Amino acid sequence: MTEPKLVVQNITHSFRHRGQSLTVLKDVNLNLYPDEFACIVGPSGCGKSTLLNIIAGLVKPTSGNILIDGEVAPGPGPDRGMVFQSYTLYPWLTVAENIAFGLKLKQIPKVERQARVAYYLDIIGLTRFANVYPKQLSGGMKQRVAIARALANEPEVLLMDEPFGALDSQTKEQLQEFFHDLWEKTHITVLSITHDVEEAVFLSQRIYIMGHRPGTIRDQLDVTLPPKRVLDIKLTPEFFELKRKVILSLRNTV
C-alpha cells in the first residue's frame, strides 16, 4: 500500500479571543497521497486557512501532529511550498528574481539556479516576462509566477490557499486549466483550499468537505472524472453530479 506523503493527525486548535478560548479546529484528520491533488472545501470562517497554516508550520496547533513521509514535521520548511490568495510577489524583484528567491536563500549555485528559473518560466509560459516587474503583470500572470516560485523550491507538497480567489471568473477558469495541465506534467502532490465547489471538482482527485463550529472534516468524495481535464468537462452530466454531491454535503455540514 502507498504510504501517505502528508498526514494531518488529530489537529485541534483554539485561539484566545477576548480572554476566551475559541476552538476553531477539532480532531481534523486527513491523508494526502503522493502525486495526488486534493481539495478542502468549506464555508468561510470554518478554519481552512488556519488548517493550511498549521500544515505549513506557520501556526503551532494546540494539539495534534503533521507528518511528512511518516515523520513529524518541524516548523515551516522548504518541503512545503505555499501559494496564497493575495499576490505575494516581491515588488522590487523581477519575475525571474522572484522565482529565484528561495533558491538563493538555499545557496543553490548560480548555474543551477538559472537553469531552474528558466525551466519554471517555460512551464508557466512567461519566459518573455523574465525581466519584468510584478506591477507590469496581470493578476493571473502574478499567480502563475507565485506558483512557479513555490515549485522552483521543489517542495514535497504544494499548499494553496484559495489561489484563484482574487481573479475574475474568466481568468480563474484559464488558470484552473493551466494549473491542471501543470499538475499533469509535474505530478506534484497538492493540497488546495477553496470555497468554490466547481474549482474543487475540476482540479482534484479527492475532495474533503469541512464544516464549522468547530471546523472538522465531515465528509470526503473521490472525484471519478478522467485524469485529463479541459474546461468543457464542466458541462458534462458526470461533472454536474459530482458538484451536486459536494453542494448537498456542504449543506448538511452547516
Ligand SMILES: Nc1ncnc2c1ncn2[C@@H]1O[C@H](COP(=O)(O)OP(=O)(O)O)[C@@H](O)[C@H]1O
Ligand atoms: N489569529 C487569530 N486569532 C483569533 N481568531 C482567529 C485568528 N485567525 C482566525 N481566527 C478565527 O478562526 C476562524 C477560522 O478562520 P480561518 O481559518 O481564516 O477560516 P477560513 O479560511 O475557512 O475562512 C474564524 O472565526 C476567525 O475569526
Ligand SMILES: [Mg+2]
Ligand atoms: Mg481562508
